[in-house]
Amino acid sequence: MGEHDRLAQLVMQRLAALTLFARQWLDAASAEDVVQETLTTLLMQRKSPDDPVAWMFRAVRNAAIDHCRTSANRRRREQSVAEARGEWFEPRIDVAIDARSAEQALKQLDPTDRQIIVLRIWGDLGLAAIARIMEMGTTTVHERYSAALEKLRTALEKPCRKTTP
Amino acid sequence: MQENDAVNRELEDALRNLSPKTAKVDPIAAAFAAGQRSTLRKLRVWHSAVAAMLLVNLGLWCWPSLHNGVPLVPALDTSRNRTIGVLSGPSPLMTSTSLSVPVMLPDSERPPLSDQSLAALERTVLERGVDALPVAHVPTQRPVNLDKL
Numbered sequence: 001m002g003e004h005d006r007l008a009q010l011v012m013q014r015l016a017a018l019t020l021f022a023r024q025w026l027d028a029a030s031a032e033d034v035v036q037e038t039l040t041t042l043l044m045q046r047k048s049p050d051d052p053v054a055w056m057f058r059a060v061r062n063a064a065i066d067h068c069r070t071s072a073n074r075r076r077r078e079q080s081v082a083e084a085r086g087e088w089f090e091p092r093i094d095v096a097i098d099a100r101s102a103e104q105a106l107k108q109l110d111p112t113d114r115q116i117i118v119l120r121i122w123g124d125l126g127l128a129a130i131a132r133i134m135e136m137g138t139t140t141v142h143e144r145y146s147a148a149l150e151k152l153r154t155a156l157e158k159p160c161r162k163t164t165p
Numbered sequence: 166m167q168e169n170d171a172v173n174r175e176l177e178d179a180l181r182n183l184s185p186k187t188a189k190v191d192p193i194a195a196a197f198a199a200g201q202r203s204t205l206r207k208l209r210v211w212h213s214a215v216a217a218m219l220l221v222n223l224g225l226w227c228w229p230s231l232h233n234g235v236p237l238v239p240a241l242d243t244s245r246n247r248t249i250g251v252l253s254g255p256s257p258l259m260t261s262t263s264l265s266v267p268v269m270l271p272d273s274e275r276p277p278l279s280d281q282s283l284a285a286l287e288r289t290v291l292e293r294g295v296d297a298l299p300v301a302h303v304p305t306q307r308p309v310n311l312d313k314l
Contacts, residue, residue: 004199008192008195012192015187015188016184016185016186016188017185019185019186019188019190020186028186031188032190035190036190036191036194036195039190039195040195040196040199040202041199043196043199043200044199044202087186088185088186089183089185089186090183090184090185090186090187092182092184095179096179096182097179097180097182097183099183102180102183117180120177121177121180121181122181122185146173149173149176149177150173152176152180153176156176
């Protein structure tokens with residue numbers, strides 16, 4: 001039971017990040033369902049994985065992709081999710097970046113780059129762990145991450161459009 | 166390059182300060198579901214084991230009653246032919262041979278004579294004596310030469 005408690009606590013700290021990761025494919029409700037189901041699967045494991053957090057992110061990714069495949073065309077769905085107006089972040093006034101602007105900038109990225117950014121920034125995972133989850137080489141992940149950050153910076157630094165009265 | 170890294174790090178920190186929306190995931194419900202499912206799995210294993218044991222017991226119970234008194238193979242009439250010996254010869258093709266020949270049955274195994282036959286025999290002996298009885302034809306035994314086989 002102690003082992004389960006430790007696992008649950010570890011995952012609880014990342015629940016929001018896991019749900020944000022699942023939202024790269026799914027709507028809010030489905031993303032929460034997938035995370036809940038994956039947490040149940042983790043707790044059912046006889047032997048806990050070496051890196052439970054990375055295991056959870058990989059399992060969430062697989063479950064979300066499976067969920068997409070069963071319901072509709074994946075790419076079209078990803079596109080529609082990206083275009084949806086579901087807010088990914090809590091709006092806060094004490095943060096330098098506006099939550100909605102950050103969401104819009106992220107949505108402009110390539111889906112794979114966006115997943116890497118989410119895993120690195122909010123999942124707090126290392127490049128090697130991200131490479132395993134994304135089934136890519138570490139160098140590729142590093143290159144894509146740097147390029148995606150650059151694109152994000154450019155998108156966020158764009159001056160606000162002037163609205164005509 | 167270093168300047169670029171510093172800018173990227175600054176952006177990373179700024180993004181990290183954004184907190185993703187809290188998820189409505191219930192870890193207690195997940196733990197409960199996990200326990201329930203693993204219990205169900207164990208229960209299924211026990212059900213299968215019990216079913217297998219019942220089948221084995223049923224089979225063992227039925228086996229003697231099926232074969233009690235009923236012969237498994239049709240009985241052979243072995244009253245006439247008996248194996249009287251096993252011959253071994255020097256030939257590499259025939260190392261041992263079983264010979265079956267007609268033999269005289271012992272008294273205990275012979276079928277009893279009918280009353281009519283016994284009466285006829287008695288009458289013949291009384292009228293003509295023992296010499297009137299028919300001569301018994303005992304088959305003559307020929308010596309078997311192993312070399313000829």
